[in-house]
Amino acid sequence: LFSCGTSKEGESHLVEWNESEGAIKRTYSGFRKRSLGVVQFDTTRNRFLAAGDEFQIKFWDMDNMNMLTTVDADGGLPASPRLRFNKEGSLLAVTTSDNGIKILANSDGVRLLRMLEGRAMDKNRCPSEPISSKPLTINALGPASNVSAAIAPTLERPDRGPPAVSISSLGTIDGSRLVDVKPRVAEDVDKIKSWRIPDISDPSQIKALRLPDSIAASKVVRLIYTNSGLSLLALASNAVHKLWKWQRTERNPSGKATANVAPQLWQPPSGTLMTNDINESKPTEESAACIALSKNDSYVMSASGGKVSLFNMMTFKVMTMFMSPPPAATFLAFHPQDNNIIAIGMEDSSVQIYNVRVDEVKTKLKGHQNRITGLAFSPTLNALVSSGADAQLCMWSIDKWEKLKSRFIQAPAGRQSPLVGETKVQFHNDQTHLLVVHESQISVYDSKLECSRSWSPKDALPAPISSAIYSCDGLLVYAGFCDGAIGVFDAETLRFRCRIGPSAYIPTYAVSNTAHPLVIAPHPSEPNQIALGMSDGAVHVVEPSDAELKWGGTPSQDNGPLPSNSSNPPLTGQPSEPR
Structure with a gap:
């Protein structure tokens, strides 16, 4: 600093x-x-x-x-x-x-x-x-x-x-x-420089690192890089946070997160664990966990079924706690222009707009029929989009906190409608296109909440989707699947670029292994690096090998064309260039 x-x-x-x-x-x-x-x-x-x-x-x-x-x-x-x-x-x-x-x-x-x-x-x-x-x-x-x-x-x-x-x-x-x-x-x-094969199954084809961990393992439910890209923060289902920090060394002169060098599982000199308040009447494994990081990486806001806690990232000390359940907080997002304002998704399907400084709920937004599972702000649209376990999207004005529009996501062909289940949202870097993630699909919606393109599990990636996220440059979408596979997609067209099999990044992978990524985190400045929070408590950092600088790309002719079920035009509305 x-x-x-x-x-x-x-x-x-x-x-x-x-x-x-x-x-x-x-x-x-x-x-x-x-x-x-x-x-x-x-x-x-x-x-x-x-x-x-x-x-x-x-x-x-x-x-x-x-x-x-x-x-x-x-x-x-x-x-x-x-x-x-x-x-x-x-x-x-x-x-x-x-x-x-x-x-x-x-x-x-x-x-x-x-x-x-x-x-x-x-x-x-x-x-x-x-x-x-x-x-x-x-x-x-x-x-x-x-x-x-x-x-x-x-x-x-x-x-x-x-x-x-x-x-x-x-x-x-x-x-x-x-x-x-x-x-x-x-x-x-x-x-x-691009990958010439759509399927990556051998450890020699990528750089992968399982992060060292001396704390009892519990499934990773939230995972986020610090904005500096120097550290990785995980929240486990037992309400304990883990922070890994990379050091500047000859092998890693930038000090940024990398799969080349193992980081340190960091704790303050006091040995304090950063642990969330829990709800005594409900097991933490069944509680919805949520986390949000301040822009300067100094504070983290987090909840695991109990009160929302604000932690100092340097000392791991609790600075304040608020929002006693019920209802419990299920998702957190900082207001893009004011770190004192937080949107808090709740278990009772409402969204509360809370001012930390004065400890006051400014307003409650109601429009969902089930718990809130995603929140995303867009300064460009001057809007907040919420998503819920009811598979519904709602767009709210952040001036007057009025509902502008709402829409239930579309069920893919062969899937019973209406959909239910966790639905996550993330705005693209352009702040107008919205990535919508459900176990049945990854979709891109426009500023009017109209679906412009969608991809559903099939062929090489048949399992339900567990998580998906944009790369930091907005050119790729990474998706995790319940069979342990990772899919890499072109963000503009949702064209499937390559599959990373679990045998490539899990060192002791066996067919009987049921571990799969519950959450994917994109590095904030390295678009080809991701971190995976796993159902068995492990955290892996994954990058292309030194011989191959990028994920995906055009495969060799021997491999045939990449499968895709998206025939939509790219996000820009311009014709796609041949690749």
């Missing part, structure tokens, strides 16, 4: 915190004694820090308090420029004193920009209207003197990098298509 700030007197500080103790671990040096503005910073690759100060950008290695190097970006920066790295750390956007933006690039960033520029030139489009009369400029990151060997590939010297490129030369890109840039780059990578 890092923080940066400037006092009223102009004194600036950039510090690293010891998260478990809440104390400052390291203070970085190199700031002007009297900063002329509020200093801001960013981090990249879990290794480097950058801050805007003294009309330049200053860099530090996270493990060294002394400044690594400075860059002035060929001048023209304000006293305290704002800055932001892209996700990969290959581009750095910096504000200029004339209200412009400069993009600094290392060699990887320049290659990316040239690829996009070439792609734009290939498109025979009319030039779009210029957004600004001042073009953004791209500079190689530099000059960088006294740079260590470790950072040399990241900060390029201008005399070794390509000449400056102007983004204005990308003017042929249609502005409405800019959102397609990243997915299209991902698709190109897909074509270079």
Whole structure:
């Protein structure tokens, strides 16, 4: 955890915190004694820090308090420029004193920009209207003197990098298509490296890790990565939470969750277990469990049939408890704009909108006929969608908390209607398309709660669906099945891409083994990594092998076409590209 700030007197500080103790671990040096503005910073690759100060950008290695190097970006920066790295750390956007933006690039960033520029030139489009009369400029990151060997590939010297490129030369890109840039780059990578077989059954074909566990095993009912991607939190049916943390090592320099390195089952020095309140009149195995994590990973809200508990993630201590049953809480979701507001799905089929700060229920939403099993907010639609064990979807306005529309999900062919059973919901990254999960199907609904495409168990994946979730980039859907298999689907078309058999990720798999994933968690920044919470209490992290960078893709001709029962158009409404 890092923080940066400037006092009223102009004194600036950039510090690293010891998260478990809440104390400052390291203070970085190199700031002007009297900063002329509020200093801001960013981090990249879990290794480097950058801050805007003294009309330049200053860099530090996270493990060294002394400044690594400075860059002035060929001048023209304000006293305290704002800055932001892209996700990969290959581009750095910096504000200029004339209200412009400069993009600094290392060699990887320049290659990316040239690829996009070439792609734009290939498109025979009319030039779009210029957004600004001042073009953004791209500079190689530099000059960088006294740079260590470790950072040399990241900060390029201008005399070794390509000449400056102007983004204005990308003017042929249609502005409405800019959102397609990243997915299209991902698709190109897909074509270079992709799985050539639709069925993965051998451990050598993937990287899989069963997480170490010294605490009594009980089936995993909820599983979630922290937003940082450094830890994994499980809630078992016995109301006990387990937190695994990955450490930064030579084998894992980023410190992110990975199947390459075993994490530590973490507990505070006190040895406290993070345990939910339970309902004495009902066994915990039969109680609905629910969990939600705050955006900064500091707090977790959780329930296992008893009161809802708010825990401090650093100390595992209970900060407050509320909502005594009956009815018990069955699902939790933080309001996207206000962490003090929580939507709580209840066993009595209502949804309660609760303000933690003032300990007050703002309103109760009623429209379901059975317990609530899913909640999803969409800031874009300004709506909350709830799903229940009655297989019904309800959409509510988050301004006035009024019901906008409702719909029962459709039964697949050959399935008795109406459906009943747990129904889960999750919004796509576009915040308008909704993934709906039931044991009988995975479906995509639009903003009007109309079903646009659906897939039901059959052929290679015949068992009921136990869980399904979008990948972090929204390009894939992962589904778990009650026979232990995992299905990987294209998110746009729900085309079946590949099957991961239980023998591939369970080390001691036998045909008699009945363990299967009850819940799937997607890594927040690695779209091809998932974690599986199992019915036998185990947690597995699964990734493609080093030889194969992606799941799914187009199989070889020997395998024949991938089966699919979705003939619907993709989410964008554009024709599907051949794959």
